[in-house]
Amino acid sequence: MSYEIIEKLKKEIEGFKDDPKWEEFGRVIEVGDGIVKIVGLRNAVSQEILKIQTPRGERTALALNLEEESIGALVLDDFLAVEVGNEVKRTGDVLSIPVGEELIGRVVDPLGNPLDGKGPIFTKTKPQFNPLEARAPSVLERESVTTPLHTGLKAIDAIIPIGRGQRELIIGDRQVGKTAIAIDAIINQAQETGKKKPVCIYVAIGQKESKVVKTAETLKKFGAFEYSIIVSAPASSPAAMWYLAPYAGCAIGEYFRDKGQDALIVYDDLSKHAWAYRQISLLLRRPPGREAYPGDIFYLHSRLLERAARLSKEKGGGSLTALPIVETQLGDVTAYVPTNIISITDGQIYLESDLFNQGLRPALNVGISVSRVGSAAQTKAMKKVAGKLRLSLAQFRELQAFVQFATDVDDATKKKILQGQKINEILKQEDLAPLPFEKQVCVFYAVLNGYFEHIAVENIKETENRLLEYLGEFHEADVLKPIRETGEFTEQVETKLKEVIGKFLGK
Amino acid sequence: MKYPVLFYAKALAMAVAEAGKSDAVAKNFLALVRRNGDGRYLPKIVRESERLMRKQHGVREITVASARGLKQPPRALLKNFAKPEDEVYGVIMPELVAGVKIMVDGEAQFDGSLKGKIDRMFKNI
Numbered sequence: 182m183s184y185e186i187i188e189k190l191k192k193e194i195e196g197f198k199d200d201p202k203w204e205e206f207g208r209v210i211e212v213g214d215g216i217v218k219i220v221g222l223r224n225a226v227s228q229e230i231l232k233i234q235t236p237r238g239e240r241t242a243l244a245l246n247l248e249e250e251s252i253g254a255l256v257l258d259d260f261l262a263v264e265v266g267n268e269v270k271r272t273g274d275v276l277s278i279p280v281g282e283e284l285i286g287r288v289v290d291p292l293g294n295p296l297d298g299k300g301p302i303f304t305k306t307k308p309q310f311n312p313l314e315a316r317a318p319s320v321l322e323r324e325s326v327t328t329p330l331h332t333g334l335k336a337i338d339a340i341i342p343i344g345r346g347q348r349e350l351i352i353g354d355r356q357v358g359k360t361a362i363a364i365d366a367i368i369n370q371a372q373e374t375g376k377k378k379p380v381c382i383y384v385a386i387g388q389k390e391s392k393v394v395k396t397a398e399t400l401k402k403f404g405a406f407e408y409s410i411i412v413s414a415p416a417s418s419p420a421a422m423w424y425l426a427p428y429a430g431c432a433i434g435e436y437f438r439d440k441g442q443d444a445l446i447v448y449d450d451l452s453k454h455a456w457a458y459r460q461i462s463l464l465l466r467r468p469p470g471r472e473a474y475p476g477d478i479f480y481l482h483s484r485l486l487e488r489a490a491r492l493s494k495e496k497g498g499g500s501l502t503a504l505p506i507v508e509t510q511l512g513d514v515t516a517y518v519p520t521n522i523i524s525i526t527d528g529q530i531y532l533e534s535d536l537f538n539q540g541l542r543p544a545l546n547v548g549i550s551v552s553r554v555g556s557a558a559q560t561k562a563m564k565k566v567a568g569k570l571r572l573s574l575a576q577f578r579e580l581q582a583f584v585q586f587a588t589d590v591d592d593a594t595k596k597k598i599l600q601g602q603k604i605n606e607i608l609k610q611e612d613l614a615p616l617p618f619e620k621q622v623c624v625f626y627a628v629l630n631g632y633f634e635h636i637a638v639e640n641i642k643e644t645e646n647r648l649l650e651y652l653g654e655f656h657e658a659d660v661l662k663p664i665r666e667t668g669e670f671t672e673q674v675e676t677k678l679k680e681v682i683g684k685f686l687g688k
Numbered sequence: 689m690k691y692p693v694l695f696y697a698k699a700l701a702m703a704v705a706e707a708g709k710s711d712a713v714a715k716n717f718l719a720l721v722r723r724n725g726d727g728r729y730l731p732k733i734v735r736e737s738e739r740l741m742r743k744q745h746g747v748r749e750i751t752v753a754s755a756r757g758l759k760q761p762p763r764a765l766l767k768n769f770a771k772p773e774d775e776v777y778g779v780i781m782p783e784l785v786a787g788v789k790i791m792v793d794g795e796a797q798f799d800g801s802l803k804g805k806i807d808r809m810f811k812n813i
Contacts, residue, residue: 193809194809197809199805199808199809201798201799201800201804201805201808202798203796203797203798204796204797204798204799205795205796206791206795206796206797207795208794220794221794221795222795223795249694250694
């Protein structure tokens with residue numbers, strides 16, 4: 182083996198033709214916390230990869246600040262090796278990541294290096310190199326969002342539906358189940374048999390490595406890793422990696438989108454991404470603005486999220502759906518980064534600590550959660566069945582607040598409150614248990630049409646589970662399958678479902 | 689630092705261009721820098737202003753680096769490359785092992801050294 186290697190090296194050396202050329206170079210004049218200042222390299226372009234010759238070997242940097250007399254660059258690997266006076270050379274390449282089918286099922290860092298110990302990624306095919314910073318599709322290249330992306334969560338699929346190509350923000354305080362919603366959405370794609378299964382990309386920004394491992398294990402356990410990719414910039418990695426991670430994930434998503442496939446990307450979370458960018462900007466001495474964020478913090482996220490789109494048929498008809506996550510402090514959605522991202526995205530799923538503590542999971546605040554484009558993409562069956570769900574819930578919440586102060590309540594009000602409590606019970610869902618949309622349709626049909634009228638609130642969950650079991654076991658072909666395959670709730674199916682629920686409750 | 693190095697350097701280069709190299713310009717400039725408490729940046733300021741002045745007059749600073757002392761003056765090596773007004777210096781860099789490396793204005797270089805050749809060869813392997 183060693184003989185072969187030596188022979189190969191010998192051949193390479195013998196065949197080497199040296200052709201020295203004039204080349205531009207610069208020198209490091211300042212180093213600090215992953216940022217270097219370089220003089221020279223007047224023709225370097227923004228986002229260009231630079232090579233720093235350090236005593237411990239070559240290091241890579243990314244040109245960010247192009248000033249009159251110097252360049253501010255971000256060191257992408259071990260910045261402790263860089264010293265003042267080190268020589269810097271241009272490469273002429275902008276930062277890009279190798280992408281391809283072989284990335285599926287792998288955990289990579291924002292530069293595309295494997296982190297899962299499974300060895301090199303591209304062993305069978307040659308990867309394509311996608312730039313981390315790319316232009317978002319233009320108006321003509323896009324099409325409106327019309328295809329649903331089911332999350333498997335009843336509350337979301339019924340009230341705040343998400344479409345393929347949409348950008349839906351998941352926002353809430355810490356520990357309210359933001360990541361759980363995103364993971365459930367990824368897991369649920371395995372159940373999407375009727376449509377193209379999207380490739381899911383989970384971007385972990387500044388998370389503990391143990392959490393990333395847990396996420397990967399969860400995805401494996403549910404068979405979701407077969408169509409998923411994790412891009413991880415763990416808490417121990419430098420700010421440069423945190424900053425680049427969402428762009429790397431997006432570049433991977435674009436590969437599938439541009440191929441005509443559907444992709445789903447979760448950015449977990451963009452608050453940490455904004456912190457990393459703030460750190461980099463302050464070190465680059467860019468002027469600080471509100472909350473010390475630089476002036477282009479809005480553009481940082483808008484240019485990233487604009488790349489999520491549904492492409493026109495001429496462009497292949499692929500889509501990239503984005504689920505950015507933002508963490509709020511004490512429920513304050515009016516902070517700088519949350520308001521920015523709320524205004525960029527096509528809706529938000531707002532999770533509340535109070536609801537979470539009351540046992541309502543997902544702790545969704547129906548009042549301020551919206552989906553601006555999703556209703557056009559909602560499956561007809563779901564639209565028909567759960568159309569009045571939001572109204573029923575809103576009426577229930579209003580009455581619930583009112584009866585707290587009332588002593589005597591009439592029967593109609595009592596009935597409405599009871600119905601609301603039952604709907605609330607139905608909307609409760611454990612994490613890692615996404616429900617296929619056809620089953621959701623049947624459950625909502627039963628509860629909203631009063632079939633659970635004579636069932637006590639505390640027995641609703643059990644009845645729901647038994648009904649689903651019954652449907653799955655005996656009525657897969659005549660009820661569930663037609664809804665799943667056509668996405669419609671025809672009169673024929675409705676009649677059959679009525680009959681089935683009646684029979685089930687009669688038992 | 690009251691003003692950036694570049695501002696001082698530009699001001700000095702412009703003053704010299706207008707009034708010519710004189711003791712008065714140098715004295716006044718030194719007094720100004722000292723008054724602003726920026727005396728410790730003087731070497732940097734002078735280096736930068738020299739660079740600007742060279743640029744103004746189309747003069748290049750050419751450095752010829754070699755592993756050991758050259759047999760002939762560096763300018764003789766560059767007779768087809770250097771113009772008479774260019775400033776040519778020679779430096780010794782033992783890490784080059786053999787050959788020469790030519791650097792122009794600290795921004796462009798031609799690496800004809802053995803070290804450069806070895807680096808390029810191993811980069812391709």
